[in-house]
Amino acid sequence: MAKTTLAAPAEHSAEWSPILQELESLRRKVAERAEFVEDLAHELRSGLTFLRGYVDLFLAGTLGPISDKQRHALEVMARRTDAVLHLLDQMLSLERARAGHLELSPAVDIAEVVQHSVQSMRVAADQAGVQIEVQCPPCLLVEGDARRLLQVVDNLLSNAIKFSYPGSKVRIAVSDDGDEVGISVADEGVGIAPEEQQRIFERFYRSPRGSGKADGTGLGLVIVRAIVEAHGGRIWVESELGKGSTFHIALPKRQERARSAP
Numbered sequence: 001m002a003k004t005t006l007a008a009p010a011e012h013s014a015e016w017s018p019i020l021q022e023l024e025s026l027r028r029k030v031a032e033r034a035e036f037v038e039d040l041a042h043e044l045r046s047g048l049t050f051l052r053g054y055v056d057l058f059l060a061g062t063l064g065p066i067s068d069k070q071r072h073a074l075e076v077m078a079r080r081t082d083a084v085l086h087l088l089d090q091m092l093s094l095e096r097a098r099a100g101h102l103e104l105s106p107a108v109d110i111a112e113v114v115q116h117s118v119q120s121m122r123v124a125a126d127q128a129g130v131q132i133e134v135q136c137p138p139c140l141l142v143e144g145d146a147r148r149l150l151q152v153v154d155n156l157l158s159n160a161i162k163f164s165y166p167g168s169k170v171r172i173a174v175s176d177d178g179d180e181v182g183i184s185v186a187d188e189g190v191g192i193a194p195e196e197q198q199r200i201f202e203r204f205y206r207s208p209r210g211s212g213k214a215d216g217t218g219l220g221l222v223i224v225r226a227i228v229e230a231h232g233g234r235i236w237v238e239s240e241l242g243k244g245s246t247f248h249i250a251l252p253k254r255q256e257r258a259r260s261a262p
């Protein structure tokens with residue numbers, strides 16, 4: 001999203017001036033806060049990654065033999081450190097998504113984004129005993145940021161796998177819906193109660209029904225929604241408790257431009 005320059009209509013410039021100054025000062029404060037969060041998260045991230053590396057060295061026995069008790073303690077440390085690292089990554093992603101900075105490419109093929117994401121989720125799906133089915137026509141193009149769109153599909157697929165039962169299926173489908181490209185991710189998992197279907201898009205909200213089952217920070221869907229909206233798209237969910245959930249995304253299709261002669 002480009003930075004908007006605030007300007008008053010010429011005939012009212014004197015009345016508008018203090019309001020615009022106030023808005024400009026607020027905009028600067030928001031930008032400074034975002035920068036501060038980003039710097040802080042980066043610093044914490046590098047420190048923790050360093051510590052995490054030492055935990056791995058201990059666990060691998062590189063620094064000498066360890067007892068079972070020590071192994072157990074180190075494994076707990078590794079898990080807790082991974083959870084904080086994940087939280088920091090999600091916070092960084094959220095700050096970037098909210099700032100709306102997109103690296104726009106004129107033509108991102110959604111089929112490629114989906115295939116890429118499915119490949120990277122295969123291991124997690126196998127571990128959870130979940131089968132992923134893909135239905136994806138080639139060459140549905142949107143103007144957008146390929147990396148951020150990949151993050152959107154990754155988050156939805158990761159949720160679908162996380163909240164599925166072993167032996168069930170996750171279906172991801174891409175469709176040509178006129179002016180929009182549709183992406184849906186459907187699972188046969190735990191489902192979301194009607195009263196929670198809006199709340200899951202709030203920061204840090206995690207359903208008490210699912211959170212015991214799986215790790216997470218409750219920021220994934222906030223990031224997803226911010227990225228989808230920065231692309232001018234929409235996201236919504238349909239779900240039934242105990243039956244499963246389908247997340248839908250609609251993204252504006254790339255406008256066909258007059259082609260120059262080859």
Ligand SMILES: Nc1ncnc2c1ncn2[C@@H]1O[C@H](COP(=O)(O)OP(=O)(O)OP(=O)(O)O)[C@@H](O)[C@H]1O
Nearest residue numbers: 159160163191200206207210216217218219220221
């Ligand atoms: N496919 C799904 N099936 C059932 N519940 C879901 C599904 N997707 C999301 N939820 C519910 O919405 C909550 C918020 O999801 P979100 O992706 O924002 O966070 P998370 O997955 O818990 O953590 P994170 O994505 O930050 O690692 C989840 O904790 C879960 O309760």
Ligand SMILES: [Mg+2]
Nearest residue numbers: 159216220221
């Ligand atoms: Mg998630």
